[in-house]
Amino acid sequence: MEQTLLLIKPSAIQRGLIGEVITRIEKKGLKLTGMKMMNLDDAIINEHYAHLVQKPFFPIIKNSMQATPVIACCIEGIEAVQVVRALTGSTNGRNALPGTIRGDFSVSVLENIVHTSDSIENAKIEVKRFFCDNEIFSYKSANFDFTYSPDEI
Ligand code: IDP
Ligand code: MG
Numbered sequence: 001m002e003q004t005l006l007l008i009k010p011s012a013i014q015r016g017l018i019g020e021v022i023t024r025i026e027k028k029g030l031k032l033t034g035m036k037m038m039n040l041d042d043a044i045i046n047e048h049y050a051h052l053v054q055k056p057f058f059p060i061i062k063n064s065m066q067a068t069p070v071i072a073c074c075i076e077g078i079e080a081v082q083v084v085r086a087l088t089g090s091t092n093g094r095n096a097l098p099g100t101i102r103g104d105f106s107v108s109v110l111e112n113i114v115h116t117s118d119s120i121e122n123a124k125i126e127v128k129r130f131f132c133d134n135e136i137f138s139y140k141s142a143n144f145d146f147t148y149s150p151d152e153i
Helices: 011-016 018-027 042-048 058-065 081-088 101-105 120-130
Strands: 002-008 030-036 069-077 113-117
Touching: 002 018, 002 081, 002 120, 011 018, 011 069, 011 081, 018 030, 018 069, 018 081, 042 058, 058 081, 058 101, 058 120, 069 081, 069 113, 069 120, 081 113, 081 120
Parallel strands: none
Antiparallel strands: 002 069, 002 113, 030 069
16 A cells, blocks of 8 residues: 655644645545654755755745644555645645645735645655654554445555
8 A cells, every 4th residue: 555745734723724734645545554753854845855855945945844843744645746746736825726735825925825745756755754664653443444446545
């Protein structure tokens, strides 16, 4: 089963949207297999946003991600990476489609509520970046048999 990383960013925490984000994940049928609140130090932000370190706006990203703790979530499901990415919506909240997390709760590129992994390869790296092995939990959902068909699993 695929796993992906979701970070509930300070923009969500300050605006009281933690529950809204988690509810969308749960209602979709995805499973939370890891969850923790943490402060992000410079090192983990530099690594996590390595593709943006050279951008002029990188300091505001860092500042934004350190404004409060974040909540890191590991989410599991069939094709969880693309499913969670679709729930997230596009980067700029002003362009993100209504019905997506960013489309419904954000009007900003920077303050866009969540981070979600953008590929299977990055998801594997990012889950390991934020979680130790013993912080990821394996359990069977009571409604599993009504969430997927037998030929999907
Ligand atoms: P993503 O979060 O949709 O994967 P990325 O391009 O990986 O988008 O950018 C990571 C994060 O950096 C974005 O979610 C956003 O918070 C911030 N960011 C990206 N582009 C800009 C920008 O042009 N100005 C300010 N912040 C940006
Ligand atoms: Mg990204």
